[in-house]
Amino acid sequence: MDDNNIILSPVPIGSGAYVLHKQLASHLNNYKIIGYHPRLEFFPFVLPFIFSNKGAALIHTTPDYALFFRRRKSPLILTIHHYMGETEGRQYSTFFQKIHYSTDLKLFSKISFSLADEILAVSQYTAEHIRKEIGLKKNIQVIYNGIDTGYFRPVPVSATNDSRIRVLFSGNLSKRKGAQWLPAIADRLKEGIVIRYTCGLRRTKANIDHRRIEEAGYIDEREMPYLYSSHDILLSPAVREGFGLAVAEAMACGLPVVASNCSAIPELIDHEKGGFLCDVGDVSAFAERINQLSESKELRKEMGEYNRKKIEKLFTIDKMVKNYAKIFDKYL
Structure with missing residues (x-):
């Protein structure tokens, strides 16, 4: 890939998505993360102002708030890490989370999917579930998250008196x-x-x-x-x-x-x-x-x-x- 073809990735800091996108940034020279505080998602119309896509050939982000990062001249690629509005998980959500998931977040996700040039998911389950919950007809390609096996490996640890x-x-x-x-x-x-x-x-x-x-x-x-x-x-x-x-x-x-x-x-x-x-x-x-x-x-x-x-x-x-x-x- 040409280094001048910049890929911008706006994602909330501290999320699982941030971990994946950080891995991509460490391996692709033209991939740049634009991290933002998750609380900004309470004010989604502010999101377009936290980054500039000047010179960006491509935008890669998550579907929840992708519509606020969409630009006409930059293709939009979405990775679905999980879908918070899923029916089976609502009993473990707070009242306000249920309202949020079933109203604005669901609407934002649907619009984002309609704008996307490519949709990816991190598991077969996630791909199938989004089709069911959103009724998405577009193709979804599964790319599993990757683990750095040279880093995450069994390592020697100091002996202790703790036998538990x-x-x-x-x-x-x-x-x-x-x-x-x-x-x-x-x-x-x-x-x-x-x-x-x-x-x-x-x-x-x-x-x-x-x-x-x-x-x-x-x-x-x-x-x-x-x-x-x-x-x-x-x-x-x-x-x-x-x-x-x-x-x-x-x-x-x-x-x-x-x-x-x-x-x-x-x-x-x-x-x-x-x-x-x-x-x-x-x-x-x-x-x-x-x-x-x-x-x-x-x-x-x-x-x-x-x-x-x-x-x-x-x-x-x-x-x-x-x-x-x-x-x-x-x-x-």
Whole structure:
């Protein structure tokens, strides 16, 4: 690609989309992220003024507010990371979120899709779900998110006197991520098992008062491979995931995963091979599978190695960048 053919990518800082677009910017010389504070989305008509597309040959963003970044002379490519207005997830949303998702956000997304020159999705689930929820007739190409397997890998960690089985919950403490079930899952765990949680990309602070739940605090992105490698199991009880970035990162670091059997997660986790899939909200099932893994270091190792190989085969960052570059080249 010609370096003069600039690709501009306006995305909210602290989102999963920002992580993906940041990866593209680090691998494509003409790709430039324009990050903005998520609160600006409360005032969407301000968004066109936060960046200039002067010289931009292409705009790549997410569908929610893409219409506010659209320019007549610049093709628009959208990547769907997840759809917040999906029917099955509304019971885990607040009253105001439900109103927002079903009114202006749905309208904005529909308009953005109608303006798009190309529509991409990060999983088969996300592509099919957007067709169902929006009634989208346009073609949607799936490009899975990629993991830097040279960076996210099993790494040596310092020995400690802590002999407990450490279960990691990595993500924002929201209902969408299933954080509301952590205490109930912890109640059902055997002695010697602890759940540790991070505060996610948005650095949301919380205080979960439970003797088997500990806060790991905010972990810098550079330390994430060490965080994963210092734990034994990843727990992901999410109610919806457009892809499941934390799950994929943990897999690359050789962890077995206990996750919800919903949305895009089964595209990552092979049940009883790389971990276990449980019904959404079934706290007893989650605890049972964690207890099972806690009893066998060999099983944890076997599942972790399986996950690492799957990421190396299907979900590498090189594969992702190559697929995006092919799409971008069509319009440059």
